[in-house]
Amino acid sequence: MQPNPVVCYNTDMPKIVDHEERKSHIAEATWRVILNQGMKGATVRKIAQEAGVSLGALRHYFATQQELLGFAMKLVSDRANARIKDIAGLGLPPKELVTRVLMELLPLNDNNMAEMEVWFAFVFHLKYAEEDYGGLNDGIYPGIVNLLGHLEECELLREGLDMSIEAERLYALLDGVALHALLEPQRLDRERILRVLHSHMDSICRE
Amino acid sequence: MQPNPVVCYNTDMPKIVDHEERKSHIAEATWRVILNQGMKGATVRKIAQEAGVSLGALRHYFATQQELLGFAMKLVSDRANARIKDIAGLGLPPKELVTRVLMELLPLNDNNMAEMEVWFAFVFHLKYAEEDYGGLNDGIYPGIVNLLGHLEECELLREGLDMSIEAERLYALLDGVALHALLEPQRLDRERILRVLHSHMDSICRE
DNA sequence: ATTTAAATAATACAACTGTATTATTTAAAT
DNA sequence: ATTTAAATAATACAGTTGTATTATTTAAAT
Structure with missing residues (x-):
């Protein structure tokens, strides 16, 4: 320091x-x-x-270059976290709140698209650049666990779900859609991304 | 040529x-x-x-280096396709067949893990290296559409599913899980990957 | 106006990059 | 045994890289 x-x-x-x-x-x-x-x-x-x-x-x-890249990466994460915090303070009903937060983790507009592309680049770079890479430490997975927990507390989730696995599945779905949207934007446009997200939300929520 | x-x-x-x-x-x-x-x-x-x-x-x-990298990338794809073709010729029942093929697209063993890591590296590299990058062209998405189509022909899928969106969702789930397993192998081990896959298969199949 | 240190600029350097060139070795054919 | 071209090796070169060094400029304080 x-x-x-x-x-x-x-x-x-x-x-x-x-x-x-x-x-x-x-x-x-x-x-x-x-x-x-x-x-x-x-x-x-x-x-x-x-x-x-x-x-x-x-x-x-x-x-050093490493210092610059580290700062630039952290700034991406800070900006995204700030946006999510804003949404959390909007006072939305539970399912809408969760959906809106998850939308912030998808490339649904130019800003988020660029942010995620840069983020993926940083993440992959870090995996090989760091001498001791001990996995990612953005708090996204724990955050998704919390979001699902909130839905369950409100009794909005279907019964019999394994929460840990459901969090893993939702997390994978999000990053998978994001990755594919970055690599194949011609197939996975904004509307299609939203249909996938809503389809999944409906499949885990009570009718 | x-x-x-x-x-x-x-x-x-x-x-x-x-x-x-x-x-x-x-x-x-x-x-x-x-x-x-x-x-x-x-x-x-x-x-x-x-x-x-x-x-x-x-x-x-x-x-040239580009020629080498192109050859090395194609070889990854060829090896994976060969393995999938082998599974297809095994004469398995529909749901098992689909599951086994999907498992081949996940880092469930050291060989597949290495293969997917190299594949992701190539894909990201290509996005910026190629002057005119027109999206990925491995046939994985169409392949998944076919797999789901096979399940529907056998009347094994739940009713009322949007096949196109379900294919997109499954594809995203696969690559998302694969990505997370590469980046955070300590959380997403082989057993957990399989639980996510089976959980999703059960959620789209008839009981 | 002078001082002070931040802010910027210019240049240098050793290491590494992809590619090119040239020479040497190897093994199959006659 | 000689010939032939593939296979390999060694070296060179211009460009780029991260970092270091040095000098200059700028603006706020006295």
């Missing part, structure tokens, strides 16, 4: 730019490069060019 | 090694490198070293 340059307010040092804003700006440039050229094209030089900064400027904010 | 060097039998040229066997040997080395270091580590030099051949020898069989 090195000293954070952002907290250097009210001192004798010059404070010119918003450090965190600048880092996010570079992170978003990283996303765009990954979307266009894949993780293989995400070199520090291309990212600097996409962000409109020099190599030295980029290095001033991120000491 | 360039002239195939394998057909040069009974001529004045020396015929020392089995050309196709040698190419497959290098392709399998490619798989191992990808498994250990990801697509980013799949350089011609590392692949040559893993295969135990010199850079010049590798280049003798594959003029």
Whole structure:
């Protein structure tokens, strides 16, 4: 943990730019490069060019490439979590709430589509880049367990379901649909994605 | 289509090694490198070293890296298709047949696990490497449509199902489970994968 | 106006990349 | 045994990579 340059307010040092804003700006440039050229094209030089900064400027904010990629990946997760939190505070009825949250984990609009594509790229990259890869640790699976638990508490789920397996099945369905929508968008358009999701929700919910 | 060097039998040229066997040997080395270091580590030099051949020898069989990767990817698909064809000729009852085929598309053993990991790596790589990427063209989705159609002909499916959406749902479930098993093998072990698959099969089949 | 350190820029360097070139070795045919 | 071309090996080259180094510019404080 090195000293954070952002907290250097009210001192004798010059404070010119918003450090965190600048880092996010570079992170978003990283996303765009990954979307266009894949993780293989995400070199520090291309990212600097996409962000409109020099190599030295980029290095001033991120000491290494790994640090930059880690920051850019975390920012994806933060943005998605913020959106989901917003939905949770909307006061929707249970089944609608769950469906709306799950929709946020699917590429149903351009923003989510790009976000998921970048996310998958990061996840695959991490599996081989990290010396000790111990599996994913986004909290999506536990989150889905909670969503199903909420439906059951409201007695909206069919009886006799194995909750753990149902969570696994729903989670797999979501990422599978997302993956296929990214790879074959011509077959799996927005409307078809929604039909699959609603079909599954109806199949696990009481009539 | 360039002239195939394998057909040069009974001529004045020396015929020392089995050309196709040698190419497959290098392709399998490619798989191992990808498994250990990801697509980013799949350089011609590392692949040559893993295969135990010199850079010049590798280049003798594959003029470019793209040609090598294309061959190695097709070999994955060929091996998997061959296994599925074997199962189809086993004379199993319909539901068992379908389940057995679907199991072949899941990482239920070390061989399939490695095969799927390499396959996903290739698929993602292709999406950005190809100038005009027009979606995947493994025939898995049509194959799943056929499998479900077979179950319906045998009147084993529940009534009122939208076959197209059910195929999409099953396909997503398969690749989602496979993806999660690769990324989080500690949670999604072989037994759990099978429980998810059987749970889904029971949910779409008549009791 | 001067000082100060952040912010940026320019350049350098060693390692690695795909591909090309050239030479050498090998084994089958005559 | 000699010839022939496949098979292999060694080396080279230009381009890219991540990172390091150094110098310059900028704007806030005194």
